[in-house]
Amino acid sequence: MAKLTIADLKKIKEKQHATFTLREGGYRAKVTVHMGTCGIAAGARNIMTTLMDEISRANVEDVITTTSGCAGFCAREPMATVEIVNKAPVKYGNLTSDKISEIFREHVMGGNPVEKYALVVGSETTY
């Protein structure tokens, strides 16, 4: 089983302390990947993995990811909802790895929703 060494832990703690001060414990953006049976069967897991890779590549600490269930629009899966704090959430559908990468760059990092992939603007919020 994964065992943390003292050195690992010390390094992580120092880094974590630094970033906490930076963001004051909050986050700027939250991306929810819909992982109902329909989403998973349509490829939602790859969407999530691509997203997590993009976040780690961009080295940002204020973007979080989570999963949710079926939104009742199974035909348009895989779907994801992007929420930027204080902005209307945007739901995207028929995603692919390339599309979620583009959405990450343009919307999550750039602040401009990618209209061509958007299904709906301003539905649920989770914060």
Add this chain to the structure above:
Amino acid sequence: MEDLSLHILDIAENCITAKAGRIEIKIDEDTGSNLLTVEISDNGKGMDEELLKNACDPFYTTRTTRRVGLGIPLLAQAARESNGDISVKSKTGEGTSIKASFQYDHIDRKPLGDIGQTMIILIMSNPDIDFIFKHNRNTREYLLDTAEIKKDLDGIPINTPDVIKIIKNDISEWLNNTGSVIE
């Protein structure tokens, strides 16, 4: 669903919906008895008799967004297609346990798939839930218990990128080193 790791992710999402605090995923690959079993159990809110009776019926669902629920029925189908079966045990307030078995070398048995990806997504997206992942390949055993890791972390969230990286490497090392169990 292309492989068993996707089914596992799907069933685990049910556990999360059932407000589980602990989810245990156990995979046992035993080529000696030609059996692959997958067991997912949680300490969530459980199902009453009525719900349990209907859990394998695709036209029964608790959700209101659509009228079919395919999670358990699809896993049951995958098991039965490969000469296996499924059992669902549950008690209100105590939790649910689902066990699916497969004939290991059956031509229609779905591959296990990328179980590492499934585990990382579950841990990353649900830092408050404790995940126990047990994977046996004949005599070799692997155990990952995020509750134990959390003790060492001393308050640092488990989904901190550096921690996730350590867990990810640990799982892939296990999967890569054991390789295929077919000898």
